[in-house]
Amino acid sequence: MDIQLNGVSKSFGDQLAIDHVGFTINSGDICCLLGPSGSGKTTLIRLMIGALKADEGMIQLGETVMPSMAMLHNIGFMPQNDGLYEDLSADANLEFFGSIYKLGKAKLQARITEVLKLVDLTADRKKLVRNFSGGMKKRLSLAIAILHGPDILFLDEPTVGIDPILRRQIWDQFQMIRASGKTIIVSTHVMDEVLECDRAALIYNGRLIAYDTVPHLLDQTENGRIEELFLIAGREGGVGHA
Numbered sequence: 001m002d003i004q005l006n007g008v009s010k011s012f013g014d015q016l017a018i019d020h021v022g023f024t025i026n027s028g029d030i031c032c033l034l035g036p037s038g039s040g041k042t043t044l045i046r047l048m049i050g051a052l053k054a055d056e057g058m059i060q061l062g063e064t065v066m067p068s069m070a071m072l073h074n075i076g077f078m079p080q081n082d083g084l085y086e087d088l089s090a091d092a093n094l095e096f097f098g099s100i101y102k103l104g105k106a107k108l109q110a111r112i113t114e115v116l117k118l119v120d121l122t123a124d125r126k127k128l129v130r131n132f133s134g135g136m137k138k139r140l141s142l143a144i145a146i147l148h149g150p151d152i153l154f155l156d157e158p159t160v161g162i163d164p165i166l167r168r169q170i171w172d173q174f175q176m177i178r179a180s181g182k183t184i185i186v187s188t189h190v191m192d193e194v195l196e197c198d199r200a201a202l203i204y205n206g207r208l209i210a211y212d213t214v215p216h217l218l219d220q221t222e223n224g225r226i227e228e229l230f231l232i233a234g235r236e237g238g239v240g241h242a
C-alpha cells in the first residue's frame with residue numbers, strides 16, 4: 001500500500017509545523033524521515049497514522065483518505081516515548097494492546113509468543129516493565145507495534161538511547177520485517193541509519209527539502225554525508241528542491 005501526501009500542512013496555534021509537504025512512499029520501502037529536532041517528523045507521522053488531521057492537503061494510504069478508523073488494523077505505530085504500562089509485565093502490556101485489535105484469545109496468545117521471540121524478550125515476559133532497561137522497553141514497543149501484523153509500520157526514533165550493538169539487532173529486525181513485504185517509515189536524526197533505508201525524506205522547518213533514494217541523495221553531496229544537504233538548505237533559507 002503506497003502512502004501519498006499532497007500539499008499537507010499543519011499548524012499548532014500560529015506555528016506552521018508542517019508546510020505543504022507532498023511525496024509518495026512506495027509500498028515495500030523502508031522510508032526514513034530525517035531532520036533535526038523540532039523539524040516536524042513526529043507531527044508528520046501522527047498525520048500519516050491519522051492521529052492528527054491536516055489543515056490543508058490530503059493523505060492517502062492506498063485508496064483510503066486519512067484519518068480513517070478502518071485503517072487502524074493496517075498500521076503499527078511505535079511512538080517516540082514508549083507509552084508502555086510500567087506496572088504491568090511485558091505479557092500484560094501485549095495483552096492489553098492486543099485486546100484493542102480483537103484477535104481472539106488463542107490467536108492473541110500465539111501471536112504474543114511469536115513477537116516476544118522476534119524481539120528476544122521471551123525470557124523477560126513476566127517481568128514488570130518498570131524493571132526493564134531502555135533497550136528492552138524499545139524492543140517491547142516494537143513487539144506491540146507489530147503484534148497485529150500490520151502492513152505499514154511507523155517507528156518514531158526507535159533507536160534513541162540504544163547502544164550500537166542493540167541498534168544493529170533492531171535494524172536487523174526492521175530489515176526482516178521489510179523482507180516480509182511490509183512498508184516501514186522510520187524517523188531518525190542519526191545519519192548512519194539513513195543508509196539502511198531505501199529512500200529518505202529530509203525535513204527541515206516543517207518543509208520537505210529533499211526526497212530521493214539514498215544513493216541519489218548521497219550523489220548530491222560533496223563528501224558523501226547527507227547532513228550536508230541540511231547545511232545547504234539552511235544557507236538557502238530552507239528552499240530546496242523537493
Ligand SMILES: Nc1ncnc2c1ncn2[C@@H]1O[C@H](COP(=O)(O)OP(=O)(O)OP(=O)(O)O)[C@@H](O)[C@H]1O
Pocket residue numbers: 012017035036037038039040041042043044080189
Ligand atoms: N501538540 C503540539 N502542540 C503545539 N506544538 C507542537 C505540538 N506538537 C508539535 N509541536 C511543534 O511542532 C514542531 C515540530 O515538532 P515535532 O515533534 O513534529 O518535531 P520532531 O522533528 O519530531 O522533533 P524531535 O526530533 O525532537 O522529536 C515543533 O516546533 C513543536 O514544538
Ligand SMILES: [Mg+2]
Pocket residue numbers: 041042043080156
Ligand atoms: Mg519527534
